[in-house]
Amino acid sequence: MKQPMRVAVTGAAGQICYSLLFRIASGEMLGNDQPVILQLLEITPALKVLEAVKMELNDCAFPLLQDIIVTDDPKIAFSQTDIALMVGAKPRGPGMERADLLKDNGKIFSSLGKVINEVANKNIKICVVGNPANTNAYILAKNAPSINQRNITALTRLDHNRALHQLAEKTETTVSAIQKVIIWGNHSTTQVPDITYATVSNDRAKDKVDDSWWKDEFMPCVGKRGAAVIAARGSSSAASAANGIIDHMRDWCLGSAEGDWVSMAVPSDGSYGVQAGLIYSYPVTCQNGDYSIVQNLDISDFVQSKMTESENELKSEAELVKELI
Numbered sequence: 001m002k003q004p005m006r007v008a009v010t011g012a013a014g015q016i017c018y019s020l021l022f023r024i025a026s027g028e029m030l031g032n033d034q035p036v037i038l039q040l041l042e043i044t045p046a047l048k049v050l051e052a053v054k055m056e057l058n059d060c061a062f063p064l065l066q067d068i069i070v071t072d073d074p075k076i077a078f079s080q081t082d083i084a085l086m087v088g089a090k091p092r093g094p095g096m097e098r099a100d101l102l103k104d105n106g107k108i109f110s111s112l113g114k115v116i117n118e119v120a121n122k123n124i125k126i127c128v129v130g131n132p133a134n135t136n137a138y139i140l141a142k143n144a145p146s147i148n149q150r151n152i153t154a155l156t157r158l159d160h161n162r163a164l165h166q167l168a169e170k171t172e173t174t175v176s177a178i179q180k181v182i183i184w185g186n187h188s189t190t191q192v193p194d195i196t197y198a199t200v201s202n203d204r205a206k207d208k209v210d211d212s213w214w215k216d217e218f219m220p221c222v223g224k225r226g227a228a229v230i231a232a233r234g235s236s237s238a239a240s241a242a243n244g245i246i247d248h249m250r251d252w253c254l255g256s257a258e259g260d261w262v263s264m265a266v267p268s269d270g271s272y273g274v275q276a277g278l279i280y281s282y283p284v285t286c287q288n289g290d291y292s293i294v295q296n297l298d299i300s301d302f303v304q305s306k307m308t309e310s311e312n313e314l315k316s317e318a319e320l321v322k323e324l325i
């Protein structure tokens with residue numbers, strides 16, 4: 001039997017986690033031979049609800065679930081953790097500007113970053129989900145200098161999966177026939193869903209759809225899909241976000257499918273001219289518990305201008321939170 005892995009999850013009494021935790025405990029994220037210990041963090045008023053989630057997790061009798069720690073103390077939640085899923089954040093309230101959200105949530109990620117710096121495993125793999133996810137990950141990274149900075153990432157896999165579905169539907173096939181879609185940039189409406197290199201049953205996707213479809217329909221549809229779900233459901237994507245988190249971490253830990261790419265927001269190393277250190281979504285492949293940014297892709301002027309727009313948004317977000325760095 002393998003040693004258990006410690007998985008810290010914040011915002012554990014919230015909507016996304018109600019789909020996420022059960023899938024981690026069942027082995028879908030780290031493999032069906034990998035025992036896990038869940039270290040669940042919430043704010044004090046949400047602990048009662050979290051205790052109920054713990055009861056339900058226990059009532060599933062998951063063979064891989066070795067222990068569940070429920071706490072409002074980040075030092076306990078992140079102690080010796082191998083993985084942290086940073087879901088907890090404040091939702092945007094009525095009349096709240098994006099800048100207010102950035103500052104409010106930024107404070108959460110600067111203080112949790114400091115705790116992670118102190119008590120977590122130095123090679124901890126982190127996925128930030130709470131919005132604005134890329135900039136929250138950036139703030140966390142700057143406040144956790146002793147942690148392997150490569151391993152501080154943000155979630156754009158939900159956007160990637162949304163792109164897969166839209167392209168499959170348009171080309172009247174299934175998602176399993178589609179490879180190499182890309183999400184570049186920020187998890188926001190400036191993200192760049194790109195099908196330049198995508199294939200549909202090994203044929204070029206661009207030969208199967210009009211240019212106007214992917215530029216004028218597909219790109220805005222994927223970028224605004226979160227808002228469409230809120231409009232339809234009255235609350236934000238939860239089960240699909242949980243699924244994106246599982247896909248992100250499973251591929252990172254266990255390897256991505258051969259011959260395909262996945263999208264992850266990772267600290268830029270300057271690839272494709274993006275300012276180093278910004279948390280920018282790239283096409284990556286994963287192997288042996290690490291990821292590599294896909295290199296040397298030719299980028300059209302159209303995609304480049306969109307990529308730069310998204311990078312500029314990330315630079316301006318970083319500027320707005322500079323006192324938290």
Ligand code: NAX
Nearest residue numbers: 011013014015016042043088089129130131133155236241
């Ligand atoms: P909920 O409001 O249902 O849950 C958030 C939970 O976080 C709450 O239970 C709250 O008590 C907790 N929390 C707040 N501050 C905390 C802190 N300092 N420490 C620990 N826990 C804290 O939201 P949910 O629907 O689960 O969404 C969570 C976050 O994911 C939001 O910021 C949301 O915007 C973001 N999303 C990100 C997505 C992505 O693709 N990156 C997509 C889905 C989602 O919109």
